[in-house]
Amino acid sequence: MLLPLAFTWSEFFQQVVFGLSIGSVYGSLALAIVLIYRTTRVVNFAQGEMAMFTTFICWSLITNHGLSFWPAFFVTLGAAFVLGVAVERIVIRPFEHASHLALILVTIALFVIFNGLAAWIWTPEQRAFVGPFSAKPFIIGGVAISRQDVGVLAVTLLTVAVLWAFFRFTKLGLAMRAAAIGPGASRLMGVRVEWMYALGWGFATVLGAVSGMMVAPSIFLSPGMMQLVLIYAFAAAVLGGIESPVGAVVGGLLLGLGTTLIGAYVPFVSSDLDVPIAFTILVLVLLFRPAGLFGRVVVRRV
Amino acid sequence: MIGLSPLRVVLYAALLAAIVALPYTTGEFRVTQFSYVGVFAIALVGLSILTGITGQISLGHGGFMAIGAYVTGILAMKYGVPELATIPLGGLVAGIVGFLFGFPALRLAGVYLALATFAFALIVPSVAIAMGEFTGGTAGILLDLPTSPVGALTPDKWLYFVTWAIAIVLFAGAVLFVNGKRGRALRAVRDNELAATSSGVSLSRYKTLAFGVSAFYAGVAGSLYAILNFIVTPGTFPVTLSILLLAGLVVGGATSLIGVIIGAIFVEFIPLYAGDVLGPVVNFLQRLQVPIDDVDPTTPGVPSVVYGVILLLVLLIAPTGLAGLPGRIGVLTKRVYSRLNVPERRANP
Numbered sequence: 001m002l003l004p005l006a007f008t009w010s011e012f013f014q015q016v017v018f019g020l021s022i023g024s025v026y027g028s029l030a031l032a033i034v035l036i037y038r039t040t041r042v043v044n045f046a047q048g049e050m051a052m053f054t055t056f057i058c059w060s061l062i063t064n065h066g067l068s069f070w071p072a073f074f075v076t077l078g079a080a081f082v083l084g085v086a087v088e089r090i091v092i093r094p095f096e097h098a099s100h101l102a103l104i105l106v107t108i109a110l111f112v113i114f115n116g117l118a119a120w121i122w123t124p125e126q127r128a129f130v131g132p133f134s135a136k137p138f139i140i141g142g143v144a145i146s147r148q149d150v151g152v153l154a155v156t157l158l159t160v161a162v163l164w165a166f167f168r169f170t171k172l173g174l175a176m177r178a179a180a181i182g183p184g185a186s187r188l189m190g191v192r193v194e195w196m197y198a199l200g201w202g203f204a205t206v207l208g209a210v211s212g213m214m215v216a217p218s219i220f221l222s223p224g225m226m227q228l229v230l231i232y233a234f235a236a237a238v239l240g241g242i243e244s245p246v247g248a249v250v251g252g253l254l255l256g257l258g259t260t261l262i263g264a265y266v267p268f269v270s271s272d273l274d275v276p277i278a279f280t281i282l283v284l285v286l287l288f289r290p291a292g293l294f295g296r297v298v299v300r301r302v
Numbered sequence: 303m304i305g306l307s308p309l310r311v312v313l314y315a316a317l318l319a320a321i322v323a324l325p326y327t328t329g330e331f332r333v334t335q336f337s338y339v340g341v342f343a344i345a346l347v348g349l350s351i352l353t354g355i356t357g358q359i360s361l362g363h364g365g366f367m368a369i370g371a372y373v374t375g376i377l378a379m380k381y382g383v384p385e386l387a388t389i390p391l392g393g394l395v396a397g398i399v400g401f402l403f404g405f406p407a408l409r410l411a412g413v414y415l416a417l418a419t420f421a422f423a424l425i426v427p428s429v430a431i432a433m434g435e436f437t438g439g440t441a442g443i444l445l446d447l448p449t450s451p452v453g454a455l456t457p458d459k460w461l462y463f464v465t466w467a468i469a470i471v472l473f474a475g476a477v478l479f480v481n482g483k484r485g486r487a488l489r490a491v492r493d494n495e496l497a498a499t500s501s502g503v504s505l506s507r508y509k510t511l512a513f514g515v516s517a518f519y520a521g522v523a524g525s526l527y528a529i530l531n532f533i534v535t536p537g538t539f540p541v542t543l544s545i546l547l548l549a550g551l552v553v554g555g556a557t558s559l560i561g562v563i564i565g566a567i568f569v570e571f572i573p574l575y576a577g578d579v580l581g582p583v584v585n586f587l588q589r590l591q592v593p594i595d596d597v598d599p600t601t602p603g604v605p606s607v608v609y610g611v612i613l614l615l616v617l618l619i620a621p622t623g624l625a626g627l628p629g630r631i632g633v634l635t636k637r638v639y640s641r642l643n644v645p646e647r648r649a650n651p
Contacts, residue, residue: 094618
């Protein structure tokens with residue numbers, strides 16, 4: 001992007017809203033990664049591909065079954081939940097006692113499988129995905145703000161809020177948190193820990209589906225669409241501290257805002273360098289705060 | 303990569319004979335494919351030193367290969383250095399980058415390290431695109447077509463022997479390195495960092511050393527890859543290559559030389575033939591009256607699905623890698639056998 005000759009506040013606000021909107025997409029996928037990491041200690045490299053797969057389901061419901069966007073959206077969320085639970089029960093469970101390395105490879109195998117399945121079922125070509133928000137901008141105090149950006153930000157933050165309320169105020173949410181923190185004690189209290197893990201995968205896949213359906217209108221639908229988003233989501237999750245849900249969302253927003261503003265206002269940064277710069281910042285943060293911005297350093301007693 | 307029992311000596315001699323005889327039993331196309339197997343074997347030995355011996359995960363070895371490949375491309379085409387002479391330099395530059403990468407990696411363990419190395423694999427191609435005047439941007443660098451200085455050998459066979467000669471020298475180097483006192487220190491780091499430190503093993507020294515040596519191997523592999531491929535582009539070393547390398551290492555077996563070669567064969571051939579594996583499986587299911595249509599193996603996506611499922615199955619059946627499978631079968635049969643005997647023991651106390 002060229003250096004704007006004259007800095008205008010209106011342009012700046014547009015960039016901020018755009019940055020926050022793309023950041024909320026990173027944040028919701030990052031939250032999905034954190035959710036799974038907290039419950040099953042698995043870093044799910046397939047999170048983005050599962051999100052892509054569910055976005056294809058939504059597209060197929062709209063194009064082949066004549067649903068309008070919002071009904072398709074909610075049906076997809078249901079499908080995503082079932083998919084997540086099924087993946088945990090069928091694929092992840094047999095590797096319960098496997099090593100770190102093996103678990104990472106299991107999710108990489110899932111990555112490859114979902115990517116291949118999407119290309120197999122829906123062909124690998126790029127498709128337009130029409131989102132629910134009109135292209136007409138809001139005009140607030142002379143600043144034109146994209147309805148799409150505001151809509152994406154609202155939907156993702158609302159999803160995160162609903163999920164937070166679920167974990168905070170329901171008995172099932174409490175049971176899931178308990179299962180993540182102390183599986184042994186929870187089991188003694190009558191919590192079905194294994195099912196809580198499966199539910200965790202289900203909710204994470206729902207979050208991923210939201211991020212996929214929200215980002216698809218601006219980047220086209222294709223089997224590779226979520227790979228770059230996944231990279232940023234990883235960065236966001238690590239930036240926040242991989243165990244902190246708040247950190248994941250804040251990390252996503254910061255990352256979206258940061259890369260957008262650097263891209264818009266730092267002249268020598270071409271779009272090829274977006275990822276390297278994001279990761280250089282990430283590595284620098286990790287050098288000074290190895291557990292991320294919101295993470296706690298685990299001190300081991302020996 | 304431990305010890306030299308008589309069985310192993312026989313095994314290695316047979317392997318060597320197979321490597322020498324192979325180009326005379328197959329076509330030129332296969333010879334090149336097996337040259338790539340050699341290249342991947344070199345990269346996997348490097349990865350084995352880092353992941354198998356030192357216990358540090360890397361999802362970024364494609365990035366180190368890319369560095370070696372670009373060093374060869376730039377030196378050969380811009381400065382006229384003979385291609386084969388650039389190989390050690392490719393390894394050296396990648397090794398230095400790997401050594402330096404080891405410093406931030408010191409503070410990162412497990413998951414964080416996996417992500418950091420993954421990021422590295424992503425960054426190298428984008429940096430190559432951004433440094434267009436050196437690297438040729440997205441178009442990359444075109445190298446000379448391979449020629450053979452030995453009249454009796456075709457260029458393909460010549461490169462095959464060069465690749466495997468380098469591979470064997472590097473294998474031997476790795477065996478010596480791993481079995482020496484440094485290798486022992488590296489294994490100590492893997493098994494228990496705290497105990498290793500208490501015994502005077504400097505973590506920072508040995509982890510950066512492991513990264514450096516490992517990246518050197520990957521860099522040499524990358525240089526050879528560039529010569530065999532005679533073109534280097536940012537797309538030659540995608541993130542999927544790094545993933546495939548780690549998968550190959552785990553599938554083959556992370557700590558044995560035989561495992562590394564099995565892994566290299568996996569990396570080269572499974573993506574090519576994954577689609578064809580499906581045919582017999584579908585036939586079998588149809589015979590079992592499962593209502594399933596014939597699948598065209600060339601449909602996009604089908605090879606990936608098969609590849610992913612194979613990876614899952616190997617992880618499930620042979621978690622120590624295919625090289626460890628015979629030993630594991632022994633353990634499993636023993637376990638089943640002892641279970642079968644339990645009721646008898648109860649009957650006759």
